[in-house]
Amino acid sequence: MVRANGAVSLRELARVVQTSEVTVRRDVRALEAEGLLDRRHGGAVLPGGFTRESGFPQKSHLATAEKTAIADLAAGLVSEGEAVVVGAGTTTQELARRLARVPGLTVVTNSLLVAQALAHANRVEVVMTGGTLRGSNYALVGSGAEQSLHGLRVSRAFLSGSGLTAERGLSTSNMLSASVDRALVQAAGEVVVLADHTKLGTDTMFQTVPTDVITRLVTDEPPPHDDRAETELQALADRGVQVAVAGSASAGRGRQDVPMPTPRRAAAQGGSQPPTHLRPTTAPGPRVADLAPRRR
Numbered sequence: 001m002v003r004a005n006g007a008v009s010l011r012e013l014a015r016v017v018q019t020s021e022v023t024v025r026r027d028v029r030a031l032e033a034e035g036l037l038d039r040r041h042g043g044a045v046l047p048g049g050f051t052r053e054s055g056f057p058q059k060s061h062l063a064t065a066e067k068t069a070i071a072d073l074a075a076g077l078v079s080e081g082e083a084v085v086v087g088a089g090t091t092t093q094e095l096a097r098r099l100a101r102v103p104g105l106t107v108v109t110n111s112l113l114v115a116q117a118l119a120h121a122n123r124v125e126v127v128m129t130g131g132t133l134r135g136s137n138y139a140l141v142g143s144g145a146e147q148s149l150h151g152l153r154v155s156r157a158f159l160s161g162s163g164l165t166a167e168r169g170l171s172t173s174n175m176l177s178a179s180v181d182r183a184l185v186q187a188a189g190e191v192v193v194l195a196d197h198t199k200l201g202t203d204t205m206f207q208t209v210p211t212d213v214i215t216r217l218v219t220d221e222p223p224p225h226d227d228r229a230e231t232e233l234q235a236l237a238d239r240g241v242q243v244a245v246a247g248s249a250s251a252g253r254g255r256q257d258v259p260m261p262t263p264r265r266a267a268a269q270g271g272s273q274p275p276t277h278l279r280p281t282t283a284p285g286p287r288v289a290d291l292a293p294r295r296r
Contacts, residue, residue, distance in 0.1 A: 066196040066220040069246035071095040088139035089160030112138040141176035146183040157188035163202030166235035170209040178206035190215035197222040216242040
């Protein structure tokens, strides 16, 4: 599985071989000792330091439950009438399926999969970038994609990637994808990273978003006894990243592990905005049509 996918989570391995994560973790340690793979937070990757990028068919079957939980939580950050950018990835595709229920939304994306998920949404406007199609992840990349984002201003960007560390931030294995993601970041008032626990502590070739630019991380609960994942989450929080953990009932130091309400749920509770402790640090930006230049 690791050879085919490039990376795999312990949960997925345990499910496939029908055994406990404790047993899988022990076997992964033995395989690492033989040089057959490298351990990462909550999973394993091919040996050699930096991980290679898996194709979409492989990614779509990895950590599916975790991606669903992350997308459910992240969708609560988006309110009616906002303009956002959504990058390419299987987790952002899950997010897009939920954003289809937010009326008056404008979504700018370079992902064909994100656009497809929103194509038939009522009262959701989809704006595609230009660019050259990268078939491995169905994303538009290159100078055309980057130039179409110049002068754009939206409230927030939702991005995924191949790895996330407190030291280096979000990274990916492809140079063209990294360059477009950086352009998406420049267009947004704040940056929300969607990353399941298997990406925590993983570093890949091209940095897309430095840690000090990441406003919020939405992730899933690491497996029990995964001290390294917990350490990485705490390190990100110590660097000023607001951490929201899907499915967690307890809060850690410097972390926000409580559920974020969806816009409809928030309205039912007497307000259209998330509670104060989860409110974005910057006010929502203007609609896409305003096209005010970003000031840094």
